[in-house]
Amino acid sequence: MGQKITIEPVTRVEGHGKVTIHIDNKGNVNQTRLHIVEFRGFERFVQGRPYWEAPVLVQRLCGICPVSHHLAAAKALDVIVGAGTGEGLTPTGEKMRRLMHYGQMFQSHSLHFFHLASPDLLFGIDSDPLTRNVIGVALANKDLAVQGVMMRKFGQEIIEATAGKKIHGTGAIPGGINKHLSQKDKERFLNGDAPMNVDHMINWAQEALEFFKDYHNKNKAVIDQFVEFPSSHLSLIRKDGALDLYHGVLRAVDKDGKIILHDIDYQDYYKYIDEEVRSWSYMKFPYLKEFGKNEGWYTVGPLARMNTAEFIDTPLAQEEFKLFKSYNGDKPCHRPMHAHWARLIEILHSAEKIKELLNDNDLLEGELVAKGKKKSEGVGLIEAPRGTLFHHYKVNENDQIDMCNLIVSTTNNNEPMNLAVNQVATREMTGKTEISEGMMNAVEVAIRAYDPCLSCATHALGQMPLEISLFDHNNNLIDKKRSI
Amino acid sequence: MKKILVYGYGNPGRQDDGLGILLAQKIEKWARDQGYDNINTDTNYQLNIEDAYNLNNYDIVVYADASIEEIDDFKFETIKPVINPAFSMHSVSPEFVIGLCQEMYNKIPEVYLMHIKGYKWEFMVDLTEAAQENLEKAFLSLKDTISNIMGH
Numbered sequence: 049m050g051q052k053i054t055i056e057p058v059t060r061v062e063g064h065g066k067v068t069i070h071i072d073n074k075g076n077v078n079q080t081r082l083h084i085v086e087f088r089g090f091e092r093f094v095q096g097r098p099y100w101e102a103p104v105l106v107q108r109l110c111g112i113c114p115v116s117h118h119l120a121a122a123k124a125l126d127v128i129v130g131a132g133t134g135e136g137l138t139p140t141g142e143k144m145r146r147l148m149h150y151g152q153m154f155q156s157h158s159l160h161f162f163h164l165a166s167p168d169l170l171f172g173i174d175s176d177p178l179t180r181n182v183i184g185v186a187l188a189n190k191d192l193a194v195q196g197v198m199m200r201k202f203g204q205e206i207i208e209a210t211a212g213k214k215i216h217g218t219g220a221i222p223g224g225i226n227k228h229l230s231q232k233d234k235e236r237f238l239n240g241d242a243p244m245n246v247d248h249m250i251n252w253a254q255e256a257l258e259f260f261k262d263y264h265n266k267n268k269a270v271i272d273q274f275v276e277f278p279s280s281h282l283s284l285i286r287k288d289g290a291l292d293l294y295h296g297v298l299r300a301v302d303k304d305g306k307i308i309l310h311d312i313d314y315q316d317y318y319k320y321i322d323e324e325v326r327s328w329s330y331m332k333f334p335y336l337k338e339f340g341k342n343e344g345w346y347t348v349g350p351l352a353r354m355n356t357a358e359f360i361d362t363p364l365a366q367e368e369f370k371l372f373k374s375y376n377g378d379k380p381c382h383r384p385m386h387a388h389w390a391r392l393i394e395i396l397h398s399a400e401k402i403k404e405l406l407n408d409n410d411l412l413e414g415e416l417v418a419k420g421k422k423k424s425e426g427v428g429l430i431e432a433p434r435g436t437l438f439h440h441y442k443v444n445e446n447d448q449i450d451m452c453n454l455i456v457s458t459t460n461n462n463e464p465m466n467l468a469v470n471q472v473a474t475r476e477m478t479g480k481t482e483i484s485e486g487m488m489n490a491v492e493v494a495i496r497a498y499d500p501c502l503s504c505a506t507h508a509l510g511q512m513p514l515e516i517s518l519f520d521h522n523n524n525l526i527d528k529k530r531s532i
Numbered sequence: 533m534k535k536i537l538v539y540g541y542g543n544p545g546r547q548d549d550g551l552g553i554l555l556a557q558k559i560e561k562w563a564r565d566q567g568y569d570n571i572n573t574d575t576n577y578q579l580n581i582e583d584a585y586n587l588n589n590y591d592i593v594v595y596a597d598a599s600i601e602e603i604d605d606f607k608f609e610t611i612k613p614v615i616n617p618a619f620s621m622h623s624v625s626p627e628f629v630i631g632l633c634q635e636m637y638n639k640i641p642e643v644y645l646m647h648i649k650g651y652k653w654e655f656m657v658d659l660t661e662a663a664q665e666n667l668e669k670a671f672l673s674l675k676d677t678i679s680n681i682m683g684h
Binding site: 093159163187190193194196197198200201204216 | 577580581582584585632635636655
């Protein structure tokens with residue numbers, strides 16, 4: 049009889065996941081799956097609500113990346129109120145939202161690197177889990193832990209200054225923003241006492257990159273060979289090919305870097321992307337329709353963005369981008385552990401962008417909201433910390449939401465996360481009779497590279513009851529449980 | 533004079549889950565009315581790692597949260613730092629925040645947790661009647677406790 053090994057819950061990821069590994073009677077891993085067992089249902093909750101409530105309601109999907117949901121919903125509603133996308137907003141509206149978003153990227157990436165991922169780098173994948181955590185980081189490298197906390201705090205304060213609150217703010221409204229940045233906030237972010245000013249944050253972002261590159265030089269096997277598989281990559285990108293985390297057109301490249309989704313207007317995303325439902329997970333599997341369910345899957349997130357972008361428009365991050373691209377032979381990188389590297393480049397880019405915006409007087413004055421001819425449907429996309437986030441709404445003649453479709457970043461990464469987990473599990477567990485903590489964490493490290501937020505990634509109430517099936521090595525169903 | 537922080541957390545959009553935030557808001561008003569400028573309050577939907585930095589600036593910290601425990605109305609207790617290897621930003625406990633503060637800054641304030649019994653957690657803003665009564669009891673008790681600490 050084959051065995052089933054369950055790792056539950058997966059630690060140091062956001063939300064709760066479960067991994068099952070099926071081992072045959074010869075000890076070979078023959079199937080590994082990342083199961084998403086949480087259940088949220090926000091697509092149904094918002095139906096019937098006035099459309100202007102969406103940016104405030106949907107962000108309650110998550111206490112970790114609410115700004116991304118807030119902004120993606122607002123961008124979709126920009127279309128519905130007739131303001132259009134991107135340049136349709138007033139300069140103040142767009143720049144305030146960008147500042148909010150770069151604050152979110154900065155704090156979220158900092159949190160992930162310093163407090164979720166760095167324990168693996170500092171202590172090693174096989175180390176004792178009692179030390180391999182953020183408290184252990186604080187004990188072993190106090191400066192690193194403090195730096196992580198203060199970088200997160202800086203990003204959160206940017207969010208509070210633009211959105212009104214650190215979590216679940218109200219700043220973005222359909223067609224724009226509801227406030228200017230205060231002169232006092234501008235001054236403290238630019239020239240406040242160290243370390244709480246943007247120049248200090250830029251220095252810390254550079255130091256974090258040096259820390260990673262030094263680790264990489266000494267541990268190439270961990271970063272380069274831990275897991276690798278070819279993938280397509282998808283993200284928003286500025287029309288001129290620059291990395292743009294807030295707005296742009298939708299591009300995908302194949303494993304060799306060839307563009308396979310040609311910078312489309314994201315209002316048409318549904319013509320190009322579909323979602324497959326699989327019985328064993330609440331999380332759907334998106335794919336590019338042109339290439340089908342089996343070949344059309346793609347990766348999103350920091351690594352994907354490095355693979356789709358042609359350059360970065362801030363000088364320090366651009367230098368790091370060139371190093372990253374050069375190391376990977378100017379080809380798409382398919383090593384998920386390099387996502388940590390990409391994430392750190394984006395931290396630096398976000399800090400540079402924050403500084404650029406803080407010096408822009410459009411934040412302090414100017415029209416806040418744009419309007420135009422109302423429409424009944426709108427799509428909003430944003431590059432959230434974890435990857436491309438889709439919000440799609442239809443509203444009726446009473447201004448109520450009739451339809452909501454969300455494809456969150458973690459859902460976009462569903463297939464690659466499963467492939468990464470399977471590759472690691474096959475390597476680490478084949479032929480083994482006992483599962484060590486290190487092996488279990490190796491599987492989790494593969495998941496953690498994608499920085500998944502599993503609580504965001506589950507879908508509508510009543511559509512997919514939870515079903516757990518257990519198969520033996522002959523693929524006979526020996527147990528099945530189903531619940532709502 | 534000792535610096536005191538009352539920090540309420542929870543989701544006020546989930547009915548009684550807003551108890552902690554409402555207690556902090558009541559303490560805020562009371563402290564201002566009394567002219568106690570050594571008392572600060574803060575609120576959030578959940579605790580976060582940067583709260584470890586905030587702790588570092590106070591002598592006494594009182595966390596306030598809604599509770600599903602089998603208690604009558606409220607419970608006030610001292611809490612100690614713990615190390616939790618299964619760290620997730622979705623569930624940062626006060627004990628974890630204290631632990632992080634201790635390791636980063638080599639000191640921690642006196643920390644207490646006010647558990648206030650809640651009953652319903654639907655997508656609504658208003659408290660249940662019973663939770664409202666518990667909030668008032670917890671407020672009176674905490675107000676007295678703080679007054680005693682300050683020697684009034």
